[in-house]
Amino acid sequence: MRDHRHFRYEAIARQIVDHIEAGLYRAGDRLPSVRKLQETHDVSATTAMRVLVELEQEGWAEARSRSGFYVLRRDPLRSADAPAATKTASAPSLANVNTLIRRIFKAHGTAEAARRILPLGAAEIDEELLPHKELAAAVARTLRTGSARVLAYGDGSGDLQLRRRRAQLLGGRGLTLIPDDIVVTAGETDALGLALMAITRPGDTVAVESPCFFGILQWIEALGLRAVEIATDPVTGIDLDELERVADELPVTALALNPTFHNPFGFAMPTDRMMRLLAIAEQRRLPVIEDDVYGELHYGNRSRKPLKSFDSEGWVLHCSSFSKTLAPGFRIGWCVPGRFAEAFERARAPRTAGVPTLTQNALAHYLEGRAYRRHLDGLRHLFASQAERVRSLVLDRFPEGTRITDPEGGFVFWVEVPPPFDALGFHEAALDEGISTAPGPIFSASGCFRNAFRLSVGRRLTADVEHGICRLGEIARRAAVSS
Amino acid sequence: MRDHRHFRYEAIARQIVDHIEAGLYRAGDRLPSVRKLQETHDVSATTAMRVLVELEQEGWAEARSRSGFYVLRRDPLRSADAPAATKTASAPSLANVNTLIRRIFKAHGTAEAARRILPLGAAEIDEELLPHKELAAAVARTLRTGSARVLAYGDGSGDLQLRRRRAQLLGGRGLTLIPDDIVVTAGETDALGLALMAITRPGDTVAVESPCFFGILQWIEALGLRAVEIATDPVTGIDLDELERVADELPVTALALNPTFHNPFGFAMPTDRMMRLLAIAEQRRLPVIEDDVYGELHYGNRSRKPLKSFDSEGWVLHCSSFSKTLAPGFRIGWCVPGRFAEAFERARAPRTAGVPTLTQNALAHYLEGRAYRRHLDGLRHLFASQAERVRSLVLDRFPEGTRITDPEGGFVFWVEVPPPFDALGFHEAALDEGISTAPGPIFSASGCFRNAFRLSVGRRLTADVEHGICRLGEIARRAAVSS
Numbered sequence: 001m002r003d004h005r006h007f008r009y010e011a012i013a014r015q016i017v018d019h020i021e022a023g024l025y026r027a028g029d030r031l032p033s034v035r036k037l038q039e040t041h042d043v044s045a046t047t048a049m050r051v052l053v054e055l056e057q058e059g060w061a062e063a064r065s066r067s068g069f070y071v072l073r074r075d076p077l078r079s080a081d082a083p084a085a086t087k088t089a090s091a092p093s094l095a096n097v098n099t100l101i102r103r104i105f106k107a108h109g110t111a112e113a114a115r116r117i118l119p120l121g122a123a124e125i126d127e128e129l130l131p132h133k134e135l136a137a138a139v140a141r142t143l144r145t146g147s148a149r150v151l152a153y154g155d156g157s158g159d160l161q162l163r164r165r166r167a168q169l170l171g172g173r174g175l176t177l178i179p180d181d182i183v184v185t186a187g188e189t190d191a192l193g194l195a196l197m198a199i200t201r202p203g204d205t206v207a208v209e210s211p212c213f214f215g216i217l218q219w220i221e222a223l224g225l226r227a228v229e230i231a232t233d234p235v236t237g238i239d240l241d242e243l244e245r246v247a248d249e250l251p252v253t254a255l256a257l258n259p260t261f262h263n264p265f266g267f268a269m270p271t272d273r274m275m276r277l278l279a280i281a282e283q284r285r286l287p288v289i290e291d292d293v294y295g296e297l298h299y300g301n302r303s304r305k306p307l308k309s310f311d312s313e314g315w316v317l318h319c320s321s322f323s324k325t326l327a328p329g330f331r332i333g334w335c336v337p338g339r340f341a342e343a344f345e346r347a348r349a350p351r352t353a354g355v356p357t358l359t360q361n362a363l364a365h366y367l368e369g370r371a372y373r374r375h376l377d378g379l380r381h382l383f384a385s386q387a388e389r390v391r392s393l394v395l396d397r398f399p400e401g402t403r404i405t406d407p408e409g410g411f412v413f414w415v416e417v418p419p420p421f422d423a424l425g426f427h428e429a430a431l432d433e434g435i436s437t438a439p440g441p442i443f444s445a446s447g448c449f450r451n452a453f454r455l456s457v458g459r460r461l462t463a464d465v466e467h468g469i470c471r472l473g474e475i476a477r478r479a480a481v482s483s
Numbered sequence: 484m485r486d487h488r489h490f491r492y493e494a495i496a497r498q499i500v501d502h503i504e505a506g507l508y509r510a511g512d513r514l515p516s517v518r519k520l521q522e523t524h525d526v527s528a529t530t531a532m533r534v535l536v537e538l539e540q541e542g543w544a545e546a547r548s549r550s551g552f553y554v555l556r557r558d559p560l561r562s563a564d565a566p567a568a569t570k571t572a573s574a575p576s577l578a579n580v581n582t583l584i585r586r587i588f589k590a591h592g593t594a595e596a597a598r599r600i601l602p603l604g605a606a607e608i609d610e611e612l613l614p615h616k617e618l619a620a621a622v623a624r625t626l627r628t629g630s631a632r633v634l635a636y637g638d639g640s641g642d643l644q645l646r647r648r649r650a651q652l653l654g655g656r657g658l659t660l661i662p663d664d665i666v667v668t669a670g671e672t673d674a675l676g677l678a679l680m681a682i683t684r685p686g687d688t689v690a691v692e693s694p695c696f697f698g699i700l701q702w703i704e705a706l707g708l709r710a711v712e713i714a715t716d717p718v719t720g721i722d723l724d725e726l727e728r729v730a731d732e733l734p735v736t737a738l739a740l741n742p743t744f745h746n747p748f749g750f751a752m753p754t755d756r757m758m759r760l761l762a763i764a765e766q767r768r769l770p771v772i773e774d775d776v777y778g779e780l781h782y783g784n785r786s787r788k789p790l791k792s793f794d795s796e797g798w799v800l801h802c803s804s805f806s807k808t809l810a811p812g813f814r815i816g817w818c819v820p821g822r823f824a825e826a827f828e829r830a831r832a833p834r835t836a837g838v839p840t841l842t843q844n845a846l847a848h849y850l851e852g853r854a855y856r857r858h859l860d861g862l863r864h865l866f867a868s869q870a871e872r873v874r875s876l877v878l879d880r881f882p883e884g885t886r887i888t889d890p891e892g893g894f895v896f897w898v899e900v901p902p903p904f905d906a907l908g909f910h911e912a913a914l915d916e917g918i919s920t921a922p923g924p925i926f927s928a929s930g931c932f933r934n935a936f937r938l939s940v941g942r943r944l945t946a947d948v949e950h951g952i953c954r955l956g957e958i959a960r961r962a963a964v965s966s
Contacts, residue, residue, distance in 0.1 A: 098829060101832070105639075124636060130635075132634055139841070151613045151810045151811065151812045152607070152610045153607060186814075187836060215835075329635050329841060330839055330841065331839045345585070349581040352584070356842055358812060358813065359839055359841060
């Protein structure tokens with residue numbers, strides 16, 4: 001990967017960010033014009049323009065039609081109904097979530113039975129929202145052009161065309177890669193597991209966000225690791241002071257986090273905090289696993305750069321997949337293991353044959369054109385446009401004092417309900433009425449968050465779904481009354 | 484699984500086997516007729532017939548047209564050119580094969596470059612021999628009938644239709660299963676890894692055959708286990724006395740073996756030895772991982788029962804895939820974990836989403852009809868018919884004293900070349916001439932077998948392939964002369 005710091009425009013942008021952080025520019029101030037930047041820094045108009053676009057893309061500024069670029073307020077919007085920041089766990093613990101998760105997901109029973117349930121639990125995207133015709137056409141094309149080849153063992157690191165196209169697409173988010181930087185995996189789950197295997201040994205301690213995606217806890221449990229949960233703010237992300245303090249006190253081997261459209265909180269970690277996080281990682285030589293699976297699902301026009309795009313030293317193992325946007329059932333993900341490429345290869349060694357050829361080739365075909373971009377635009381628009389309605393339904397129908405996150409991307413919401421509320425009992429009562437939810441405790445190695453649940457709305461907010469959310473509110477109220 | 488011992492016909496067959504083993508019947512003796520068996524055991528004609536068919540299927544007897552069933556000689560055929568039995572390693576060792584294997588398989592470079600190499604190294608089946616049109620039709624049918632569904636996350640344990648059909652097909656080899664006994668995995672590699680994770684912890688010792696499939700050594704290395712290599716006979720399989728002795732002396736946690744059409748030796752472990760192996764496992768409560776990936780590729784008419792079919796106590800974790808017969812690139816395998824189902828589920832827990840839906844559904848469609856049976860018949864006939872020619876080419880063209888196995892199924896051969904011969908140098912010299920081989924040391928945790936290599940002929944024995952084998956012989960001779 002190229003070191004982005006070598007670009008002149010980025011150095012200038014960085015300097016302006018320093019000025020914003022130092023208070024020299026304030027929210028609403030107009031930034032220097034292209035001409036002014038040309039003069040001040042002795043650069044071309046193109047470079048000056050790139051400085052401003054960079055500042056816009058990183059969320060420091062916004063373009064106003066015909067009048068230039070203006071500084072945005074520094075802190076992301078914090079709505080009054082958002083949950084408070086969580087606390088740091090007192091000690092690392094062996095994760096113990098698999099039994100609970102199995103119980104919860106087994107409740108769905110067969111795929112048949114699951115189809116009769118309104119699935120607001122698992123973070124799944126509705127089949128109806130996936131481009132199945134285009135993907136079927138891509139599969140058909142793959143079969144026409146190489147039906148014999150797709151039956152053979154593929155390249156262990158993944159289909160070259162797919163990696164090339166993936167690299168191009170990530171380039172649009174500020175991450176400059178060549179195909180060899182990318183290893184294709186069997187979904188993101190596989191990437192996360194291999195990343196953990198590459199950088200830890202059984203008994204090691206991994207720092208995670210609190211709450212965090214339960215999949216990482218499942219791996220921590222399966223690999224015999226310990227998790228230490230770090231306080232996390234539902235708007236700005238993991239508490240970096242706490243992270244430093246914990247890393248001083250405990251032998252933390254790795255950090256795993258989900259900075260962009262966090263599951264379950266929905267925030268995008270601000271750029272300045274990403275930079276500080278990387279400084280901490282570099283200083284302590286701490287590998288960082290970045291889960292970026294929702295990273296392309298930003299609301300609004302501004303795309304978000306992944307943590308990996310600022311990682312000039314290679315400490316980040318960037319993991320993601322196509323499961324939240326395109327084809328969960330294809331099980332295709334990837335890892336950009338950075339400086340841990342050798343260790344990642346060692347962990348992956350037994351799987352010399354890699355992942356299936358057919359689905360990789362079909363995805364590569366599909367990604368060739370502009371269809372993916374159009375499809376993503378459609379998803380973003382849908383999820384952004386219905387988020388406010390989900391929030392207001394929850395705030396209307398759940399007990400007084402209920403809080404809900406205000407996501408900046410993705411399609412999950414974290415709901416905290418005041419006592420008496422028990423997420424596990426609530427889950428079972430809701431399931432009895434044909435609605436699944438994801439109870440808070442599966443997002444914690446130490447069993448926290450019995451007062452909360454995750455609501456996933458990876459589907460159109462139809463009358464049925466709205467009705468389902470209202471029913472959940474009634475169940476929560478009933479519990480409050482009956483206790 | 485049903486306990487097969489409850490069947491009357493099996494009890495009678497067992498009794499006759501005891502008589503054969505005790506010398507009461509000898510090779511060439513005529514067994515009792517159906518009518519005689521009816522009288523002696525007071526059973527129906529159907530049951531009596533099943534006794535004889537059972538004895539035939541297990542290799543104890545053969546039917547001669549219109550004159551009844553005759554006892555076969557007890558020991559499988561041992562050709563004069565076969566290698567001798569190997570020795571037991573003196574101590575368990577950390578496997579250290581991944582670096583070597585990577586070096587060897589990396590030599591192929593890209594998929595592009597690999598296509599220019601004559602691949603007699605990896606145990607791959609040639610794309611040309613795969614039913615690609617039928618599978619493409621099955622994929623197309625899957626897309627037509629449920630293109631939206633195949634994009635969604637599937638059932639974690641695998642597609643029900645696929646498991647049902649797989650169970651039916653294994654029934655034909657004497658293994659009675661219901662779909663719930665089977666977990667679909669991402670190829671056999673995945674099944675082997677999960678099986679090891681289910682029954683071991685880092686530092687444990689696993690007994691393996693010597694030589695053994697290097698994939699199991701790759702997992703042993705990746706999971707931080709130790710391997711102890713048990714003497715193995717190229718005709719009758721693992722030395723059971725040695726296994727008992729080693730299990731007495733060392734804390735062996737598990738046994739992993741490949742009893743039916745062993746890779747690289749090609750034998751099928753005789754039924755009586757399988758029974759004794761299971762008695763050892765039951766007595767010592769020793770989990771046994773059975774790799775059965777070549778199990779359907781028997782030469783001749785007699786199919787072979789997997790070890791699992793005799794496993795009434797559930798100690799066997801039966802692992803296999805469709806990669807040696809149908810679609811390596813689909814990466815679809817399975818495990819029948821027996822009494823370790825819970826532990827296997829725990830190891831698999833992070834991968835709740837299972838394996839890809841599209842390829843599973845397509846395989847299920849393909850397996851519905853009789854196409855698979857016809858396809859297997861074709862493969863068996865091909866591999867059986869060309870095995871003798873491969874052997875005579877090797878014996879003709881390699882240095883005097885070279886030995887080669889006489890496989891009973893599958894498509895791999897183990898070649899031992901007298902000194903001076905170095906399998907690693909030979910591998911590199913052959914690769915320089917565009918031919919890949921699999922050097923002996925990758926089949927051993929302790930680096931044995933520098934005097935041997937595996938020759939895989941999963942393809943038609945065309946003039947080109949024959950020429951390639953002759954070239955290998957010349958290279959081996961040249962090495963002998965130049966040393």
